[in-house]
Amino acid sequence: MPPIISIRGVTKSYASGFQALKLVNLDIDKGEIFALLGPNGAGKTTLINIICGIVTASAGTVTADGCDIVDDYRAARSMIGLVPQELSTDAFETVWATVSFSRGLFGRAPNPTFIEGLLRDLSLLDKRNSRIMTLSGGMKRRVMIAKALSHEPQILFLDEPTAGVDVELRRDMWNLVRGLREKGVTIILTTHYIEEAEEMADRIGVINKGTLMLVENKHDLMKKLGKRQLTLHLQTPLQHIPDELRFWALELKAEGHDLVYTVDSADSVDISALLKRLNELSIVIKDLQTHQSSLEDIFVNLVTERT
Amino acid sequence: MNRPALIHSFNRHGVWAIYKFEIARALRTLVQSLVTPVITTSLYFVVFGAAIGSRLVTTSGVSYGAFIVPGLIMLALFTESLSNASFGIYFPKFTGTIYELLSAPVSYAEIVIAYVGAAVTKSVVLGLIILATASLFVPIKILHPLWMIAFLLMTACTFSLFGFIIGIWAKGFEHLQFIPMLVITPLTFLGGAFYSIDMLPPAWRAFSLFNPIVYLISGFRWSFYGAADVSVGISLGMTVGFFAICLWLVSWIFKTGYRLKN
Ligand SMILES: Nc1ncnc2c1ncn2[C@@H]1O[C@H](COP(=O)(O)OP(=O)(O)OP(=O)(O)O)[C@@H](O)[C@H]1O
Numbered sequence: 131m132p133p134i135i136s137i138r139g140v141t142k143s144y145a146s147g148f149q150a151l152k153l154v155n156l157d158i159d160k161g162e163i164f165a166l167l168g169p170n171g172a173g174k175t176t177l178i179n180i181i182c183g184i185v186t187a188s189a190g191t192v193t194a195d196g197c198d199i200v201d202d203y204r205a206a207r208s209m210i211g212l213v214p215q216e217l218s219t220d221a222f223e224t225v226w227a228t229v230s231f232s233r234g235l236f237g238r239a240p241n242p243t244f245i246e247g248l249l250r251d252l253s254l255l256d257k258r259n260s261r262i263m264t265l266s267g268g269m270k271r272r273v274m275i276a277k278a279l280s281h282e283p284q285i286l287f288l289d290e291p292t293a294g295v296d297v298e299l300r301r302d303m304w305n306l307v308r309g310l311r312e313k314g315v316t317i318i319l320t321t322h323y324i325e326e327a328e329e330m331a332d333r334i335g336v337i338n339k340g341t342l343m344l345v346e347n348k349h350d351l352m353k354k355l356g357k358r359q360l361t362l363h364l365q366t367p368l369q370h371i372p373d374e375l376r377f378w379a380l381e382l383k384a385e386g387h388d389l390v391y392t393v394d395s396a397d398s399v400d401i402s403a404l405l406k407r408l409n410e411l412s413i414v415i416k417d418l419q420t421h422q423s424s425l426e427d428i429f430v431n432l433v434t435e436r437t
Numbered sequence: 438m439n440r441p442a443l444i445h446s447f448n449r450h451g452v453w454a455i456y457k458f459e460i461a462r463a464l465r466t467l468v469q470s471l472v473t474p475v476i477t478t479s480l481y482f483v484v485f486g487a488a489i490g491s492r493l494v495t496t497s498g499v500s501y502g503a504f505i506v507p508g509l510i511m512l513a514l515f516t517e518s519l520s521n522a523s524f525g526i527y528f529p530k531f532t533g534t535i536y537e538l539l540s541a542p543v544s545y546a547e548i549v550i551a552y553v554g555a556a557v558t559k560s561v562v563l564g565l566i567i568l569a570t571a572s573l574f575v576p577i578k579i580l581h582p583l584w585m586i587a588f589l590l591m592t593a594c595t596f597s598l599f600g601f602i603i604g605i606w607a608k609g610f611e612h613l614q615f616i617p618m619l620v621i622t623p624l625t626f627l628g629g630a631f632y633s634i635d636m637l638p639p640a641w642r643a644f645s646l647f648n649p650i651v652y653l654i655s656g657f658r659w660s661f662y663g664a665a666d667v668s669v670g671i672s673l674g675m676t677v678g679f680f681a682i683c684l685w686l687v688s689w690i691f692k693t694g695y696r697l698k699n
C-alpha cells in the first residue's frame with residue numbers, strides 16, 4: 131500500500147537564516163498512529179506546519195494520499211485536520227459556530243447531525259452555545275480538536291495534544307485517538323510525554339535539531355534499544371567478580387553489594403544458569419530487582435549520544 | 438471513511454463560512470459598526486450642513502446641505518471599508534487563528550473574495566444608512582441611481598481591498614490606524630468632500646487634481662446632482678484604475694506569500 135503521507139527531501143530555513151529542518155524523508159502508512167518525539171526546538175511543529183500548508187518548505191516535496199501539498203493543495207488539505215500546539219481560538223464565537231465554521235472552511239456542506247455527534251464525543255455538547263472565552267483551557271483544547279475533526283479528515287495531526295491537560299482528559303484523548311484509528315484515520319502526533327508515545331503509537335520517529343534520527347516500529351525499537359537489567363542484592367559484598375562468572379555481562383555496584391546483569395537484547399538470556407552458578411559459588415542473594423528501559427531512557431540516550 | 442466531494446474549482450462553503458463569520462462579527466459589534474458612524478456623520482451634517490452651510494451658496498444651485506451628502510457618504514465608505522477589511526484579516530494574525538485559514542483548502546482569491554466581500558457589504562449598507570439619515574435633514578435627488586450604486590460599489594471594493602492589504606502588512610494595531618488617519622482622512626477633507634474644488638484659487642485647484650480622492654467624490658456627486666468638479670469619464674477611469682492597482686497589489690502579495698507564511 132502506498133504511504134498516505136510521503137515526505138521527500140524537505141528542508142526548512144526560516145527568514146532569520148535558522149535551519150529548522152535539515153533533510154527529512156519520511157513515509158507515514160495509512161491508518162497508523164505515528165508519534166514524533168523530540169526535545170524543544172527539534173523541528174516537530176515546523177514539519178507538521180509544512181505538511182499542513184502553514185509554513186513553506188525551503189526544499190523538498192510532500193504528498194498526502196498522492197496529492198502534492200502545493201500543486202494540489204485543495205485535495206491534500208481537505209483530507210487533513212490539524213490541532214496546533216498553540217491554543218488559538220475566536221474568543222467571542224460560540225462552540226457551535228466555530229466548529230461549523232471550520233467545516234465550511236474545509237469545503238464541506240453543513241451537517242448539524244455530524245457536528246452534534248462530534249461535540250457529544252468530546253463532551254462539549256452542553257457547551258455548544260457558550261462563547262469560547264468562557265471555557266476552561268482543557269475545554270478549549272477539545273474545541274480545537276472538534277474543529278480539526280469537523281470536516282471528517284482522513285489524516286489528523288495532533289501537535290502536543292496533551293500539553294497542559296489533566297490525567298482524565300488525557301485518557302479521553304487517547305480513547306478518542308484509538309476510536310479514530312479504528313475508523314481508519316491516520317494520526318500523527320507530537321509529544322513530550324514518552325509514555326504517551328509508548329502507549330499510543332505504532333511507530334515512533336525521533337527528531338533532534340532538525341534531523342530525523344530514527345524511525346522505528348515501537349516494539350522493534352524497544353527490543354533493539356531497550357536494555358533489561360537484573361540487579362541482585364548480595365548478602366555479603368564481593369570484592370571482585372569471580373572468574374567463573376565472566377561469561378555473563380556483570381558489574382559490581384554499591385561497593386560490592388549489588389551484582390548487576392545487563393541484557394542488551396532479547397536473545398541469549400540465561401538467567402537460570404547464572405543463578406545456578408551463583409548458588410554453586412555460595413553467593414547468597416538477599417533480593418533481586420529487574421528494570422526494563424522505557425522509551426524515555428532510549429530517547430535520552432539517543433538525543434544525548436548523537437549530539 | 439467517505440472521501441469528501443473534492444472542491445477543484447471553487448470552495449463556496451469556505452467562502453460562505455468566512456463571509457458569515459465577518460458579518461457575524463459586525464453584528465456582535467453593531468453599535469460600533471453602524472451606530473457610531475451614523476452619529477458621526479449626522480454631527481458633520483449638523484455642523485457643516487445646517488450651521489455653516491445655511492450661510493453658504495453653492496455654484497450648482499444645490500443647497501450646501503445636500504451638496505455635502507455624497508462627500509459624507511464617501512468619507513464613511515473610505516474609513517469603514519478600510520477598517521473593516523484591515524481588521525478582519527489582521528485579527529486572525531494577531532490571535533493566531535490564521536493557522537486554520539492557511540491550512541484550509543481555500544485559494545487566496547477565495548480568501549480575498551470572502552473578506553473583501555464582507556467588508557464591502559458592511560460599508561455599502563452603512564453608506565445607504567447614511568444616505569437615509571441625510572434625507573431626513575435635506576431633500577436629496579439622485580439623477581443617476583445606477584451610476585450612484587456603481588460608484589458606491591466600486592469605491593467600497595477598492596478601499597476594502599486596500600484595507601485588506603493594510604491588514605496583511607500591519608504588524609500592530611497602530612498600523613491599522615496609521616494609513617486611514619494620516620492619509621485618507623486629510624485627503625478626503627482636501628478632496629472636495631465639503632466644498633467644490635472650483636471654489637478654490639486656481640493654484641490650489643491645480644494642486645487638488647493630484648489628490649485621487651477628488652475624482653472619487655466628484656464622480657459620486659455627479660451621480661446625485663449631475664454636476665462635477667472633473668469630468669465623469671475621468672472619475673470613472675480613476676475609480677477603475679485604483680481598483681485595478683489594489684487588485685494587482687493583492688495578487689502580488691499572495692504570489693510572494695508576503696507576511697502571511699514563514
Ligand atoms: N517563525 C520562525 N522564525 C525563526 N525561527 C523559528 C520560527 N519558528 C520556529 N523557529 C525555530 O525553529 C526551530 C524548531 O521549532 P519548532 O517549533 O519546529 O520546534 P518543536 O520541535 O515543535 O519544539 P517544541 O517541542 O518546543 O514545540 C526552533 O529552534 C525555533 O526557534
Ligand SMILES: [Mg+2]
Nearest residue numbers: 174175176215
Ligand atoms: Mg512544537
